[in-house]
Amino acid sequence: MLTYTIRRLCLAVPTLLFIALVIFMLLELAPGDPTAQIPLTVPPEVKAQMREALGLGEPVHIRFGLWLWQFFVIEPMVWIDNAVGTAWAEGKTRVISWQTRAPVMDTVIERLPQTLWVVAMAYLVGILIALPIGIYSAYRQYSVFDQVGTFVTMVGYSVPPFFSGVLVIMIFAVHLEWLPSIYDTTHRVVDWDSFVVQLRQMILPVMVLSLQTTAQISRFMRSAMLDALREDYVRTARAKGLSEWSVVMVHVLRNSMIPVITIIALGLPQVFGGAIITEQIFKVNGLGQLLITAIAANDLPMVQTVTFMLAVLIVLFNIIADLLYGALDPRIRYD
Amino acid sequence: MTDRAGPPQNSSSRSPQQSPWRDVWDEFSRHRGALLGAAIFLFIVLAVFLGPVLWRIDPSFIDIRARNQGPSWAHPFGTDQLGRDTLARVLAGGRISITVGLTAMALGLGLGTLIGVLAGFFRRLDGPLMRLTDLFLSLPLLPLLLVMVMLFREALSAAFGPEAGIFLLVVAAIGLTSWMPTARVVRADVLALKERDFILAARSIGTPRAALITRHVLPNVLSPILVSATLGIANAIITESALSFLGLGFPPDFPTWGRLLNDATVYISDFPERVIWPGVAISLTVLSVNYMGDGLRDALDPRGRK
Numbered sequence: 303m304l305t306y307t308i309r310r311l312c313l314a315v316p317t318l319l320f321i322a323l324v325i326f327m328l329l330e331l332a333p334g335d336p337t338a339q340i341p342l343t344v345p346p347e348v349k350a351q352m353r354e355a356l357g358l359g360e361p362v363h364i365r366f367g368l369w370l371w372q373f374f375v376i377e378p379m380v381w382i383d384n385a386v387g388t389a390w391a392e393g394k395t396r397v398i399s400w401q402t403r404a405p406v407m408d409t410v411i412e413r414l415p416q417t418l419w420v421v422a423m424a425y426l427v428g429i430l431i432a433l434p435i436g437i438y439s440a441y442r443q444y445s446v447f448d449q450v451g452t453f454v455t456m457v458g459y460s461v462p463p464f465f466s467g468v469l470v471i472m473i474f475a476v477h478l479e480w481l482p483s484i485y486d487t488t489h490r491v492v493d494w495d496s497f498v499v500q501l502r503q504m505i506l507p508v509m510v511l512s513l514q515t516t517a518q519i520s521r522f523m524r525s526a527m528l529d530a531l532r533e534d535y536v537r538t539a540r541a542k543g544l545s546e547w548s549v550v551m552v553h554v555l556r557n558s559m560i561p562v563i564t565i566i567a568l569g570l571p572q573v574f575g576g577a578i579i580t581e582q583i584f585k586v587n588g589l590g591q592l593l594i595t596a597i598a599a600n601d602l603p604m605v606q607t608v609t610f611m612l613a614v615l616i617v618l619f620n621i622i623a624d625l626l627y628g629a630l631d632p633r634i635r636y637d
Numbered sequence: 638m639t640d641r642a643g644p645p646q647n648s649s650s651r652s653p654q655q656s657p658w659r660d661v662w663d664e665f666s667r668h669r670g671a672l673l674g675a676a677i678f679l680f681i682v683l684a685v686f687l688g689p690v691l692w693r694i695d696p697s698f699i700d701i702r703a704r705n706q707g708p709s710w711a712h713p714f715g716t717d718q719l720g721r722d723t724l725a726r727v728l729a730g731g732r733i734s735i736t737v738g739l740t741a742m743a744l745g746l747g748l749g750t751l752i753g754v755l756a757g758f759f760r761r762l763d764g765p766l767m768r769l770t771d772l773f774l775s776l777p778l779l780p781l782l783l784v785m786v787m788l789f790r791e792a793l794s795a796a797f798g799p800e801a802g803i804f805l806l807v808v809a810a811i812g813l814t815s816w817m818p819t820a821r822v823v824r825a826d827v828l829a830l831k832e833r834d835f836i837l838a839a840r841s842i843g844t845p846r847a848a849l850i851t852r853h854v855l856p857n858v859l860s861p862i863l864v865s866a867t868l869g870i871a872n873a874i875i876t877e878s879a880l881s882f883l884g885l886g887f888p889p890d891f892p893t894w895g896r897l898l899n900d901a902t903v904y905i906s907d908f909p910e911r912v913i914w915p916g917v918a919i920s921l922t923v924l925s926v927n928y929m930g931d932g933l934r935d936a937l938d939p940r941g942r943k
Contacts, residue, residue: 317775320772321772325784329784456924457920457924460871460920460924461920464895465919472909476906476909571777575780576779579879582882593783594783597783605784612777615777617775
């Protein structure tokens, strides 16, 4: 298992390098010019200096190498400096945003908590709702609960977040005026009342994001349970006189959780992708909103870094899913 | 993944005089949700493409005196802030959204089938092509799509005109980022198929490789391709709408469902009903296509036949 883990992690390195290259080349091949917006009154030599300052004077491979160096060496150094108090990164250039002229990573760290709060909460809520629905509708296949549940999850699967988001705003914020439609990120939780305010503003985005999660995971849970319920060992367990509860919740559930858990691990990066739209609707200034504004402002270092970080998440969770599969299912041995 | 049961054409010979597609249709029509989904999807496609013949208001006609109206006989879905007829705009938007969905699906499906068949059929290509598929699967797709559209929009609309340029860009972007699941499923089926006796027989009588693929392999992997086609339509429509919703799809004067939804959200506190039409149109289309896919998957899988 350990050698397999190490091998997978080593294999992830070329994958990530390739992805970084794809993103870099895509940004490179784009016909747009980051200095195109500069007014014509600026003299050409000043414009050339500005291009130089943005790092555009160097050839492509040097700039790609520089970005890799900054992202993989200097940024971790800064982290270590902050944590331990050393001064390794002193005087070294970090990945600088063209928009704010500040290090990209600082902005990312600033935005990360908002996204994490909403995304993690939504994922958790989604899983907690999805599992019981999936289990019960598989156990009572073709019952009214199953039919309704299948239909509702199919609807949740088909309604895109940019419609469900607008819909819940319409119902809960405009019509009923129960909940705020805009997520206030400057809000600080200090006491019970402010915690309630925070909770109230999180309900709608979490609801929209978890609707998607619930739909996907409960469909998987249901079909995994259905497969496991038909197995011979279930009949054996019943024949032995085990209670229905322990047959379903112990024997069947434990076996059917294996594929579901990997789906849960694989799905997490996608939720970050979906959060881009949800953040736009509820005006959460998280990572997704950062990416959109950076794209709109042609801020290539920011776009490169944020997109690459999302790719890292996907690759990482792919590995985690495979490892979990091996750890949970004794039939699968990688060594 | 590779141990799928044989293709429906050969294995479901319960009634020999009946054609295998008849069996599939019988099974499909037994799935009520799928039948309803197919009917609704057909209705939406017909309404969107033939609707303008019956509903003759120009979607870009501005009647400023009739702006912000609720539903009436003259305007069943109401009008927007410039007095344009919402029904006409939803129909026009659907035309673009569904065309984009179908074309992008066709591109993604073609690419996925090509790569899947090549990887499954030629052992030497299998490794590299599957690594490529894995790489594409690890790309963060929505951010990349946003970046692609943002960066290449100007150049392509200059080259092909605003409408055709963006259409090409959106279709190409969605097609190029959605072929991976098809490639994987097709490869798995081709791998299983390659070991079967009829392929061996065809090979031994000297069938050329191209004919082997087109005559024997492709017809037998049609069922996973059809199922991925339905999922592909749903995915392409949602992606296009998401791009338009984020303001990175078609330009504002070309209505698409996502664009209409985006325009309507600005007025949500005053005219909340306006977001309903395009939103319901997207959701209903995707829902019906998904149900169709579900039914098709059950119908094409001979193991479930009663």
